Structures are given as structure tokens and as C-alpha cells.
Amino acid sequence: AREPGGKAALDDALAEIDALAALDHVRGVGETGLDFFRTGPGGIAAQEESFRAHIEIAKRHGKALVIHDRDAHADVLRVLADAGAPERTVFHCYSGDAEMAGVCARAGYFMSFAGNVTFKNAQPLRDALAVAPMELVLVETDAPFLTPAPYRGRPNAPYLIPVTLRAMAGVKGVDEDTLAAAVYDNTARAFDF
Structure with a gap:
């Protein structure tokens, strides 16, 4: 018998992800990574095992790895x-x-910023954006709980990307069109299209 959430279930899920990652129209593997926000010690090892497997799947199929990193x-x-x-x-x-943005930049990792870059208390995030090289910056399309100011508290959706991008351009000291063009090019490189 296979226990729900057990090793066999993880193996089955990873086999399915591996099969999906082989498809030509799939652009990335993820979100995957580590989330320690509400995870006890027992869950940390399982998350790391899964994360490592996703890394291998992305490399095997030449797909982007999309990382979720919380705490x-x-x-x-x-x-x-x-x-x-x-x-x-x-x-x-x-x-x-x-x-961390400096570490990511040296490694060539893309950094995708969401609406929370506009929050008053997010100066450390804006400092990270300032350090991130323009050729590694992306913008989130639909982070449901990270709606940019002044719309914070409402549901987020892709139509608010220009609000986030405008704030990001201000941090980077460039005009919106320049950053939008860079984000477009970066997205094409990140997801190989």
C-alpha cells in the first residue's frame, strides 16, 4: 500500500513531472525550492529531496528551473x-x-520581482533590485497576494504589471520602456522562446 504523501507518492509525482518536462511546449520546471515558513524539521529533508530532483529534471530536459524560496x-x-x-x-x-542579489547575479540567476517591491516597508527588496543586473531582472505576472501599491489589498492580476514595472524602473533609474524591453528579452532568454 502507498501512503499518501509518502516516499512512493513523491516518486510518482516526480516521475510525472519528468514526463511533462520532456514536452517541447513546457518552458520550465517549478515552482520548486524550499519554504520554511511553516515547515517543521521533518518536512525540511523532504523538501530538499524534492528540490534536488527538480533540479536534475530541469537539467536533463534543458528547461528553466523556477524557484520558490521562502525563509x-x-x-x-x-x-x-x-x-x-x-x-x-x-x-x-x-x-x-x-x-543575495549579488550572489544570484554572479551565478547568472534571473530574479523576478513582484508587486511587493512597491510596499513602503520593502526597502531591502528595492536595494536587491538596485543590485540586480538589468539583464537578469524579470517581473511577476500574477503573484496573487503581492498586489502593487496603491492597489494593495485587492486581488492581483497581470493587468497590474505596468504598476510594478514602473516602480522597478524608478529603482533602476531607467525609463519604463527601457526596463520593459529588457524584461521582454530576459523572459525570452530565461524560458528559451
């Missing part, structure tokens, strides 16, 4: 360095600080 920055970076990150690695909803 686990050092461990995510450690696993990527240890396992060997895929050629194209994207930090979805980037949440690290400027120091």
Missing part, C-alpha cells in the same frame, strides 16, 4: 551550488536582500 535563502543557494544549477534558473517572487 530559506541560504539553503536554496547551498542546494543550487551543491547540485549544480540548471543553465537557466529563475527566482520567482524574489525575496532576498542585496547581498
